[in-house]
Structure formats: structure tokens, C-alpha cells
Amino acid sequence: MSLVKNKHRGQIALNAVIMLLIALSIYPITILLFGFTKDTLTWDYNKWLPSFPLWFTNVAFAWKQIAHAFWNTIFVASVTTVGGVFLSSLGGFVFARMKFYGKEILFYFVIALMMVPGILGLIPWYLMLKELGLVDSLWALILTGIFGAPIFGIFLLRSFLASIPEELFEAGRIDGCGTFRLYYRIAVPVSLAILSTLAVMQVVNVWNDLIGPSIILTSKENYIITLALRNLSVTLGGQGALINYPALFSAYVISSVPLILLFFFASKYYVEGLTSSGMKL
Amino acid sequence: MSRKWRESIQAYLLLSPIFAGLIVFSYYPPLRGLVTAFFEWNAAGDTWTYVGVDNFTKMAQDQVLIDSIPNMLILLFGGMIIGVTAPLIVAELIFFVKNERLKYYYRVMMLLPLVIPGVVGMLVWNFIYDPNIGLINSLLHAVGLDEWRRGWLSDSRTVIGSLLFMGFPWAAGIGPLIYLSGLMSIPTEVLDSARMDGANGLKRVFKIDLPLIVGQIKFFIVMGMIGGLQQFGQQLVLTNGGPGYSSMVPGYHMYLQAFTFNNFGYASAIGLVLFVAAFVLTLISMKFIKSN
Numbered sequence A: 001m002s003l004v005k006n007k008h009r010g011q012i013a014l015n016a017v018i019m020l021l022i023a024l025s026i027y028p029i030t031i032l033l034f035g036f037t038k039d040t041l042t043w044d045y046n047k048w049l050p051s052f053p054l055w056f057t058n059v060a061f062a063w064k065q066i067a068h069a070f071w072n073t074i075f076v077a078s079v080t081t082v083g084g085v086f087l088s089s090l091g092g093f094v095f096a097r098m099k100f101y102g103k104e105i106l107f108y109f110v111i112a113l114m115m116v117p118g119i120l121g122l123i124p125w126y127l128m129l130k131e132l133g134l135v136d137s138l139w140a141l142i143l144t145g146i147f148g149a150p151i152f153g154i155f156l157l158r159s160f161l162a163s164i165p166e167e168l169f170e171a172g173r174i175d176g177c178g179t180f181r182l183y184y185r186i187a188v189p190v191s192l193a194i195l196s197t198l199a200v201m202q203v204v205n206v207w208n209d210l211i212g213p214s215i216i217l218t219s220k221e222n223y224i225i226t227l228a229l230r231n232l233s234v235t236l237g238g239q240g241a242l243i244n245y246p247a248l249f250s251a252y253v254i255s256s257v258p259l260i261l262l263f264f265f266a267s268k269y270y271v272e273g274l275t276s277s278g279m280k281l
Numbered sequence B: 001m002s003r004k005w006r007e008s009i010q011a012y013l014l015l016s017p018i019f020a021g022l023i024v025f026s027y028y029p030p031l032r033g034l035v036t037a038f039f040e041w042n043a044a045g046d047t048w049t050y051v052g053v054d055n056f057t058k059m060a061q062d063q064v065l066i067d068s069i070p071n072m073l074i075l076l077f078g079g080m081i082i083g084v085t086a087p088l089i090v091a092e093l094i095f096f097v098k099n100e101r102l103k104y105y106y107r108v109m110m111l112l113p114l115v116i117p118g119v120v121g122m123l124v125w126n127f128i129y130d131p132n133i134g135l136i137n138s139l140l141h142a143v144g145l146d147e148w149r150r151g152w153l154s155d156s157r158t159v160i161g162s163l164l165f166m167g168f169p170w171a172a173g174i175g176p177l178i179y180l181s182g183l184m185s186i187p188t189e190v191l192d193s194a195r196m197d198g199a200n201g202l203k204r205v206f207k208i209d210l211p212l213i214v215g216q217i218k219f220f221i222v223m224g225m226i227g228g229l230q231q232f233g234q235q236l237v238l239t240n241g242g243p244g245y246s247s248m249v250p251g252y253h254m255y256l257q258a259f260t261f262n263n264f265g266y267a268s269a270i271g272l273v274l275f276v277a278a279f280v281l282t283l284i285s286m287k288f289i290k291s292n
Helices: A002-035 A040-045 A057-097 A103-115 A119-131 A138-162 A166-174 A179-190 A192-208 A211-216 A225-235 A245-276 B003-036 B054-061 B063-096 B100-115 B118-128 B135-142 B159-165 B175-184 B188-196 B201-212 B214-230 B233-239 B250-259 B264-288
Strands: B039-042 B047-050
Touching: A002 A245, A002 B063, A002 B100, A002 B118, A040 A245, A057 A103, A057 A138, A057 A179, A057 A192, A057 A225, A057 A245, A057 B003, A103 A138, A103 B003, A119 A211, A119 B003, A119 B250, A119 B264, A138 A192, A138 A211, A138 B003, A166 A179, A179 A192, A179 B003, A192 A225, A192 A245, A192 B118, A211 A225, A211 B233, A211 B250, A225 A245, A225 B118, A245 B100, A245 B118, B003 B039, B003 B264, B039 B264, B054 B063, B054 B264, B063 B100, B063 B159, B063 B175, B063 B201, B063 B214, B063 B250, B100 B175, B118 B135, B118 B233, B159 B233, B175 B201, B175 B214, B188 B201, B201 B214, B214 B250, B214 B264, B233 B250, B250 B264
Parallel strands: none
Antiparallel strands: B039 B047
16 A cells, blocks of 8 residues: 555656756746846846736837848748758658669768768858859758758658558559659658658758858848847847847747747657657667 | 669659759768868968868967867767766656656657757857846845856856756757657567566666667767767857857867868868767767667
């Protein structure tokens, strides 16, 4: 009897520890949420807890500062994601379902890139884009993103599509489908969930991309969100206590909105994709 | 023409845009880096001059670079230990939870901090460390430890420790999920028979769980090494390698040499050395940590 009770207590303690860890992890987000609707006076008196009424003057100000970069990022993320997911699924299909000479070698040619540390290519990447006239162009980021996606994407899609029963494709062939039709009539529909995973990863990558943009994008009209936020934190800050934190926090919250929406609609795919892709070595 | 040849040509056609892109954006830059490391760029005439191993001998005399190596090693190994163990502890805690529903909620909650962009995460910690009104200094003031207050990122004695501490308790993100997927793929029979043998709690963790998720542990070790050698996002956003050079790392030194001082050849040489180091460390850890 007491053993059962002990076990019960153990579970309660365990859950309490986990909830504490989660609370500590989430607290930085809550600081933002409490802070971004304060005006300067409220902020001076109450930094750590929520307060009413909510003020949105800083939100309007912050939006003006980062709106342009926000739309730039949406543009880069959309084009990169569509292009990258398309190439990944096409490549995954070819490697999973077609028979051709040199298949193994070509496949290693792709996935070997997952093991190449990126730092060696960083400077030549910039020099190349400079020669192509793409410095300070969003297309530099888009092209890099689209053609970077298939490295992991093909790896992910090939193993998934290889596990689909051959009968499904055989039926398509009997119906007279050509190779490309087999791809978009059969391979794409059955892999929609895993393609969503890949799409989410692409968007998150663009939203977190920092070093590449900081090299390539030189004028403010072309900044993407990471650069705009870094810039804003410097221009609004630098004077210690005089930093307009509510305005900064507003910018942080606005820039998170697309990721929040994405998380809301696609977290299931994201969790499943990550756990099923079997990341281990 | 045989059927396989016909299909091959079709496959090559479908793959050609992918491979064209990979060659230009993924193969060409690092290969060119191998070459530029032995050249130096002249800004005035936009010309490249072959300088042999000069860039590498220059590195041996570059005091800023040499002094940045210990910083990198502390951040690399500190970050790796945190990156391997913290998500593992969290994953084990969640794995011990009996209620399936709570288990699922915890997994989703762990991902919640990912909804803020990485840069915002860093900037929020910048605020937590703020010398005047930051959370840490406010807490220290509240408990009467005013003499401990400081600019955590602007004090050369605390900057490295503060960079490591960022993200505490390091429980959020995809790390715990990757471990959990490993733990959940342990067959129930194995766990049941362990229980029969009296292997509960920590004993089971060390005897059963850990040996079965070596693959995941290895993944985090390798990622930690490759990342630790190359990363300089915190320097780029928060410290600029300072105060002074107290948070400088070789990767950021390379970045500044290239894009602030236009020493593209010298910077490529630093990149090449970091690349080789990352590659060797990866091979070593792949070889010495066995997994099936």
C-alpha cells in the first residue's frame, strides 16, 4: 500500500520538476508578452509582470520600423520554401523510385554535403555572389536556400518514398502515367505530411538566418527580419537605461507572429517529422 | 536502347537542375576556399596574388586569433556538454511520466520557445543580462547582493560564462524530442524484463536506456563539435567579440578579417583550418563512439 502511495508521490514530484523546467524555458517569451503592451511609464514601474490597460502606441511604432524587412522575409521564405520543397521531393522521388546508372554514387554526392562544415565555403560564397552581381539582392538568399534544401530534403524524402508499396506506382504505370505524372499524381500526394515538415523547417531556417544575410544584404531596404531586429536593438539601445524596451519587445513579438501561426497549424507535422526522421548517427 | 538506359536519361534530366544548383552553391564555394587560402586579394586592382603558405604562417603570429582559441574551446566543450546532457535529462524525465496525455503536452510545450526567432531569443537574454534593469541584476538587488551586480556581457570576467548560460535551463527545442524518439523506440519487452530484474529508476537509465540511445548521443556530440567550431552568432548579435577581445572566437575573427578588413585570402585560410579541425573531430568521434 505505502509502495503505491510512494510511487504516486514520485509521479507528482516528477511532473512538478518538468513543469518548472517548462516554465523557466518559457519565461523569456512571457517577458516579451508582458512588456510589449506597456507604455514607458508603466514599464518604469512594472517590468516583470503583466499590467493593464494595454498600450499599443509602441506596437505601431515598431511595426513602422520593421514592416519592410518583415515583407522581405515573407517573400524570401515563400519562394525558398516552394522551390526547395519541390526540388527535394523531385529528387527524393527519382532516387527512391527510378532505376538508373550511377544512382548510388550520385546519392552519396548529395548526402556527403551534410557532413561538410559550412565555414570553408562562406567567404567564396560571398565572392561568387559578388561576381554574379547578387550582392545586396534577396535573390542571393533565395537561390542559396532553394539549392541548399535538397541536401537534407532528398535524404528525408528518399527513405520515405522508398517505403511506399510498389503496387501504387505500378497501378499508375498501367494507367499510362509517364514518369513525371507518377511523381505529381502519386509521389507528391502520399508524401504531403513529410513535405509539410520540410516546408516548416525551410521557413524556420529563413527566419533564423543571420550570418549569410549580414554578409550579403548591405542596404536597409533589403534587410530581412534578423538584420532589422539586430539593427533596431542597436538604434533604440546603446544608452543603457534609456532603451525603449516596450518598443523593442513589440518588434520581437511582431517578428514572431508568422512562426506562431506556423507552429499553430503545423506543429503536429513538425514533431512527427523530427521524431520519425530518426536523427542519430 | 535498353529500358534502363531510357530511364537513366530521364532520371538525369530530372536531377539536372538539382545537381547544377548543388555544384554552384554547395561544391564550388568550399573547393574555391581551398584555393583562396593560398592567395591574397588586392582591393585596389581587384587582383589575386599567390602567396604560398604565408596566410598560414601569419596565423601563428596573430595574437588575437591565438587568444581566441581558448574562448572557442570553452564555448565548444561547455556548449557540447550542455547540449548533450540537458535535453537527455529532460527527455528521461518526460519518459518516466506515466500519464500519456501529459507526456504529449510536455513534448509540445518543449517546442513552444521555437516560435520566437533565434535572434529574438538572443536579444531577450541581452535584456536579462542588462547591467541596469536586467532580470539578473534586479534579482540580485532584491536579495541584497548588490555587489554582485554587473554588466554580464560587458564584463570580461563573466562574458564567456554568460554566453554559455544563455538559454538556461536548456530544456526547450528539438533536443529532448530527438532523445525521446530514441527512448520510445526501446521495445516494451526490454523495459518490462528490466523491471522484473529490479532495474528501476536511475539503474535502468544507465543500464538500458543510455546504451540504446548512443546513436542520438553521438548525433549531439558531432553536431556540438561542428557547430562549436564554426558558430559566431552570439558574437555577431551581442558582444562583437568583446569587451576587448574577451569573447572573440576564430570564426568571428575570420568574419571580421574578410568583411571588415577585406583580407579575403587570410580569412579563407582561417576558414580552411577550422574546416579541417571540424572534419577531424567528426571523424574521431564517429570512430570512437560505437553505435549500431
